[in-house]
Amino acid sequence: MKKLSPILKSLLFPFSLLYGMVVSVRNILFDFNILPITEFKIPIISVGNITVGGTGKTPHIEYLITLLNDDYKIATLSRGYKRKSKGYLLADETSTSNQIGDEPMQIKRKFPDILVSVDNKRVNGVKNLLKSEHGNDLDAVLLDDAFQHRSIKAGLSILLIDYNRPITRDYIMPYGRLRESASEKDRANIIIVSKSPRNMTPIDRRIIVKELDLLPFQSLYFTTLDYGNLEPVFKNDAINIINEDWAKENFSILLVTGIANPKPLKEYLENFSDVVEEVQFSDHYSFQIKDLNLIQSKFEKLEGENKIIVTTEKDATRFFDMEINQESIKEHLFYIPLRIKFLNEDKSKFDVQIMNYVSKNKRSSNLHNIKTDSI
Structure with a gap:
């Protein structure tokens, strides 16, 4: 989330007071079983x-x-x-x-x-x-x-x-x-x-x-x-990558995300690659055909012989449900599971x-x- 300017924040403050009052009244009604x-x-x-x-x-x-x-x-x-x-x-x-x-x-x-x-x-x-x-x-x-x-x-x-x-x-x-x-x-x-x-x-x-x-x-x-090991989104189509070795190969990475804050994942990937390019969409974004074309174009322009597309596990569920005709995406699209x-x-x-x-x-x-x- 981008930081707001001081002037804009000042303009928003009265709305916060109003919203806070509404939420507080609602909580009071629950507290007193109304x-x-x-x-x-x-x-x-x-x-x-x-x-x-x-x-x-x-x-x-x-x-x-x-x-x-x-x-x-x-x-x-x-x-x-x-x-x-x-x-x-x-x-x-x-x-x-x-x-x-x-x-x-x-x-x-x-x-x-x-x-x-x-x-x-x-x-x-x-x-x-x-x-x-x-x-x-x-x-x-x-x-x-x-x-x-x-x-x-x-x-x-x-x-x-x-x-x-x-x-x-x-x-x-x-x-x-x-x-x-x-x-x-x-x-x-x-x-x-x-x-x-x-x-x-x-x-x-x-x-x-x-x-x-x-x-x-x-x-x-x-x-x-x-973070867990790399997992292919499309197992039957993906190139073979051995998790213990992929970081040593210094793969160039195109990071594609539709989450609230992709910064920690990008910082994590930068530990393993000198090239991490990013395509960022809004949280819970529903990917479209035009987005696949954009991703393919960005991936083709990515420098380096060894390169992959990395996304989050949440985003992978939306890619998994799509009919993707771009073989280069299906072969190179991986996700990284997130655990606590x-x-x-x-x-x-x-x-x-x-x-x-x-x-x-x-x-x-x-x-x-x-x-x-x-x-």
């Missing part, structure tokens, strides 16, 4: 943020899936941002990113055995999951990007905060980048400071702890980004907290009824 909140007798974990832009929600959801999937039957529920369908949908092997959204599609491709669902109305989504043929076996639901969706009560709420964009030093949009006041962090059971530096010092950690001023019941953890890694001793503590919550609240077969039906 707006109804639905609770389900099944473990529900919400992962979200209060900042506009990426904080790493999908990699954290994937971490939770990996943690829980061996022992529990789990489902994910999101709104399916920018999908071209409406209402409730349960993903299957024929689903596309246009139908369910790129992030749910990414999860479904990576974890085909779990239930991946989308619905703009989260309460309706959980109801449909429980009424489905898999409902009686379902042990937990992971809500993606649901911190502001207070019509459903999560048993465990996880709030992500970008290390590089502290909410304690930000303002409500459009003057700043907060969806609601930073004080609303007090609703979270767990706060994770994402995108933290790997070499974070104890002093830096203590400063963040002091600024956040957590409540006694809240837990704080720190995670960093961890907990710092210090945070991993074991976080894992125990999550597993304890699910195991203690795991419903019995006769406890699947909805406690509250109001929406």
Whole structure:
């Protein structure tokens, strides 16, 4: 996101005050049960943020899936941002990113055995999951990007905060980048400071702890980004690249992204290549034929004998659904998976907290009824 000029920010400040008042009134109505909140007798974990832009929600959801999937039957529920369908949908092997959204599609491709669902109305989504043929076996639901969706009560709420964009030093949009006041962090059971530096010092950690001023019941953890090995988008067509050797070959790279902040990935790739050119689209961008022509043109002009096109895993789901006729793109298009890694001793503590919550609240077969039906 580009920085706004001081004059423009000053003009936007009154709109931030107005927007903040509206959001505050809405939260008060939920706090006093004037707006109804639905609770389900099944473990529900919400992962979200209060900042506009990426904080790493999908990699954290994937971490939770990996943690829980061996022992529990789990489902994910999101709104399916920018999908071209409406209402409730349960993903299957024929689903596309246009139908369910790129992030749910990414999860479904990576974890085909779990239930991946989308619905703009989260309460309706959980109801449909429980009424489905898999409902009686379902042990937990992971809500993606649901911190502001207070019509459903999560048993465990996880709030992500970008290390590089502290909410304690930000303002409500459009003057700043907060969806609601930073004080609303007090609703979270767990706060994770994402995108933290790997070499974070104890002093830096203590400063963040002091600024956040957590409540006694809240837990704080720190995670960093961890990039995986190159993966071909089109396995049957891709050139053969050995992950251990590709960096030594000093490939020229065309980085193609449609995410909120591609800067960390570009900086990562610059560690392995002297030439990293970039084609950047807006977040969740729906690639068109003209974009493929642009990418092919840029790739052909890229210097060097060894060269590849690199994209993100989220973008790869949208490329995968396209009919691409340019063989040079299909042969040279790779993505780099993004994972999260907990710092210090945070991993074991976080894992125990999550597993304890699910195991203690795991419903019995006769406890699947909805406690509250109001929406």
